Amino acid sequence: MTNVTSKWQPYIDRALTELDIPDVPATLYEPIRYMMALGGKRVRPLLTLMGADLFAIDDIHQAVPAAVAIELFHNFSLVHDDIMDQAPLRRGQQTVHEKWNTNVAILSGDNLLIMAYMELAKCPHDKLPTVLRTFNTMAAQVCEGQQLDMDFESTPAVSIDEYLRMIQLKTSVLLGAALKIGAIMGSATEQDAQHLYDFGVNVGVAFQLQDDLLDVYGDPEQFGKQLGGDILANKKTYLLLKALETADATTAAELNRWMTVREQPEQKINRITEIYNALGIRQTTETTKQVYADKAYAALDEIRCEPERKLPLITMTKHLLNRFN
Amino acid sequence: MTNVTSKWQPYIDRALTELDIPDVPATLYEPIRYMMALGGKRVRPLLTLMGADLFAIDDIHQAVPAAVAIELFHNFSLVHDDIMDQAPLRRGQQTVHEKWNTNVAILSGDNLLIMAYMELAKCPHDKLPTVLRTFNTMAAQVCEGQQLDMDFESTPAVSIDEYLRMIQLKTSVLLGAALKIGAIMGSATEQDAQHLYDFGVNVGVAFQLQDDLLDVYGDPEQFGKQLGGDILANKKTYLLLKALETADATTAAELNRWMTVREQPEQKINRITEIYNALGIRQTTETTKQVYADKAYAALDEIRCEPERKLPLITMTKHLLNRFN
Numbered sequence: 001m002t003n004v005t006s007k008w009q010p011y012i013d014r015a016l017t018e019l020d021i022p023d024v025p026a027t028l029y030e031p032i033r034y035m036m037a038l039g040g041k042r043v044r045p046l047l048t049l050m051g052a053d054l055f056a057i058d059d060i061h062q063a064v065p066a067a068v069a070i071e072l073f074h075n076f077s078l079v080h081d082d083i084m085d086q087a088p089l090r091r092g093q094q095t096v097h098e099k100w101n102t103n104v105a106i107l108s109g110d111n112l113l114i115m116a117y118m119e120l121a122k123c124p125h126d127k128l129p130t131v132l133r134t135f136n137t138m139a140a141q142v143c144e145g146q147q148l149d150m151d152f153e154s155t156p157a158v159s160i161d162e163y164l165r166m167i168q169l170k171t172s173v174l175l176g177a178a179l180k181i182g183a184i185m186g187s188a189t190e191q192d193a194q195h196l197y198d199f200g201v202n203v204g205v206a207f208q209l210q211d212d213l214l215d216v217y218g219d220p221e222q223f224g225k226q227l228g229g230d231i232l233a234n235k236k237t238y239l240l241l242k243a244l245e246t247a248d249a250t251t252a253a254e255l256n257r258w259m260t261v262r263e264q265p266e267q268k269i270n271r272i273t274e275i276y277n278a279l280g281i282r283q284t285t286e287t288t289k290q291v292y293a294d295k296a297y298a299a300l301d302e303i304r305c306e307p308e309r310k311l312p313l314i315t316m317t318k319h320l321l322n323r324f325n
Numbered sequence: 326m327t328n329v330t331s332k333w334q335p336y337i338d339r340a341l342t343e344l345d346i347p348d349v350p351a352t353l354y355e356p357i358r359y360m361m362a363l364g365g366k367r368v369r370p371l372l373t374l375m376g377a378d379l380f381a382i383d384d385i386h387q388a389v390p391a392a393v394a395i396e397l398f399h400n401f402s403l404v405h406d407d408i409m410d411q412a413p414l415r416r417g418q419q420t421v422h423e424k425w426n427t428n429v430a431i432l433s434g435d436n437l438l439i440m441a442y443m444e445l446a447k448c449p450h451d452k453l454p455t456v457l458r459t460f461n462t463m464a465a466q467v468c469e470g471q472q473l474d475m476d477f478e479s480t481p482a483v484s485i486d487e488y489l490r491m492i493q494l495k496t497s498v499l500l501g502a503a504l505k506i507g508a509i510m511g512s513a514t515e516q517d518a519q520h521l522y523d524f525g526v527n528v529g530v531a532f533q534l535q536d537d538l539l540d541v542y543g544d545p546e547q548f549g550k551q552l553g554g555d556i557l558a559n560k561k562t563y564l565l566l567k568a569l570e571t572a573d574a575t576t577a578a579e580l581n582r583w584m585t586v587r588e589q590p591e592q593k594i595n596r597i598t599e600i601y602n603a604l605g606i607r608q609t610t611e612t613t614k615q616v617y618a619d620k621a622y623a624a625l626d627e628i629r630c631e632p633e634r635k636l637p638l639i640t641m642t643k644h645l646l647n648r649f650n
Contacts, residue, residue: 024469025469025472025473025476027472027475027476028468028469028472080431080432080435083427083428083431084428084431084432102408102427103408103409103475106405106408106409106431107405107409107468107471107472107475109435110405110434110435110438110468111465111468113435113438113439114438114461114464114465114468115465117442117457117460117461117464118458118461118465120457121454121457121458121461125450125453125454128450128453128454128457129446129450129453132442132445132446132453132457133443133446135442136439136442136443136446139439139442140436140439140440140443143353143432143435143436143439144350144353146432147350147352147353147432148350150352150428150432151350151352
């Protein structure tokens with residue numbers, strides 16, 4: 001995710017620096033220290049504090065452990081997903097299973113998840129049951145999303161609806177839950193907490209659609225990685241699925257043929273991009289992205305709180321969803 | 326573990342049967358259903374109900390979700406440990422990673438852990454914070470124990486103390502926590518809950534030492550698996566470590582030489598057993614086992630409750646720790 005700024009950033013940075021990671025067994029905790037030190041933008045824990053601030057929480061420090069839990073959970077899922085995806089790199093550094101081995105990555109991932117629950121246990125007791133249930137529901141859904149994503153690799157025909165459901169589970173519910181847990185900490189009503197959750201989930205889907213777009217149409221320098229990576233990996237993105245859905249039989253057959261080609265990477269990227277252009281996939285995807293962004297803003301509108309408290313969330317969302325500008 | 330009977334068994338069986346496991350994605354939840362259907366003696370969740378009953382809990386049903394959480398956690402750790410240990414079989418059936426694949430086993434294991442926390446979230450709100458903290462501490466320690474166990478495979482010299490620490494973490498704290506969480510549900514004092522925890526941990530260590538003994542000196546029919554499995558796997562059991570500690574240089578060298586031998590399984594088992602016999606390892610191990618059993622009973626003695634309520638725990642412990650008779 002792109003850089004975001006917030007007055008709450010130092011609270012997150014400090015809490016993560018002060019995170020109590022034991023020294024022994026080093027083979028268990030060293031990979032955890034390594035992973036947490038790789039950085040990242042810490043957007044998710046920030047959302048928790050922003051959610052709490054939206055409802056004028058008395059003491060923002062009360063929401064910090066839950067925010068840290070969200071970041072620990074995110075890192076747990078990255079460590080395990082990287083094993084499953086056989087990813088060599090994460091944030092430009094070796095992944096845990098590459099630097100150590102798969103067993104170490106399984107077990108230190110497990111422990112990151114347990115550490116997340118250790119942080120949750122620090123929530124004020126009156127908030128804990130609701131926070132825990134919200135977190136658990138999200139956690140199971142993220143697993144379901146990852147499983148669907150893996151299933152899709154061997155599914156010949158994935159529908160657009162199935163794809164949207166998958167990204168919602170795999171990546172968006174975490175944003176929704178991060179915000180909702182903040183809202184709970186800020187003593188929001190159940191209804192307002194749910195609106196904030198809906199806001200986060202819809203921003204998440206819009207963000208993922210933008211991510212799919214950036215792989216093809218991004219500015220390579222700003223994007224920070226090689227364009228066309230999804231195309232070369234035959235990844236079933238929104239763009240590809242929409243193209244397969246929209247194309248005539250001949251073009252669809254050509255797309256499917258390219259999926260089997262491992263040579264000629266440049267030709268492959270160029271030709272598939274040409275097909276996307278001919279089918280107007282960029283515009284279609286932009287439109288769908290906007291539908292989700294609009295849903296997000298509509299959910300935010302429903303929330304009853306001092307209007308100016310919504311401004312940081314609006315600014316951040318605009319920032320997150322406008323990476324072409 | 327050996328068969329145990331308790332009036333609470335039907336409560337566990339029923340709760341596990343009624344466990345709400347979703348249908349989709351089938352690739353995620355089918356392995357969970359499979360694993361939970363493999364059975365096992367359900368000793369650990371039973372301990373939670375027995376712990377609650379020790380303190381005369383008003384309604385035992387209140388403790389059932391926490392008991393189920395303990396069993397789900399146990400199954401999570403089995404699924405992930407089986408990947409790490411490359412175990413082909415579990416309870417006579419294919420392990421999850423064998424029947425499906427490693428990715429499925431990682432993710433369904435993760436979800437079993439999350440399901441455990443879903444059950445914990447059903448605890449009465451006044452008990453939840455303490456139950457959650459007790460569970461989290463145990464969960465992290467079990468990971469630490471598994472990591473130490475893996476580390477030991479490549480550690481030339483493991484001390485007896487290190488071994489005892491490892492089995493305490495890997496297997497015993499789960500028994501302690503299962504009982505302690507029951508005690509918390511039964512509104513025990515902090516002190517009594519801690520005594521019950523100590524009872525469980527010490528029973529656990531004694532049980533593991535007995536397990537090490539059974540591999541060499543067990544009745545093959547009662548033991549349910551081939552004798553000498555640990556010897557053939559060069560497993561650093563209490564027996565082997567004690568033998569290496571006790572032996573003279575020549576005998577220690579012979580033991581270390583056998584560790585490198587993969588052929589002649591029968592000769593290997595026979596010769597190492599002879600060495601154990603010559604060194605009196607069986608008696609030494611029995612004595613240490615008894616030290617832990619005595620510690621367990623001493624901790625149980627400290628607990629202030631109606632004495633006859635302790636009888637089921639004493640009966641069960643005797644049953645668990647007397648598998649030679």
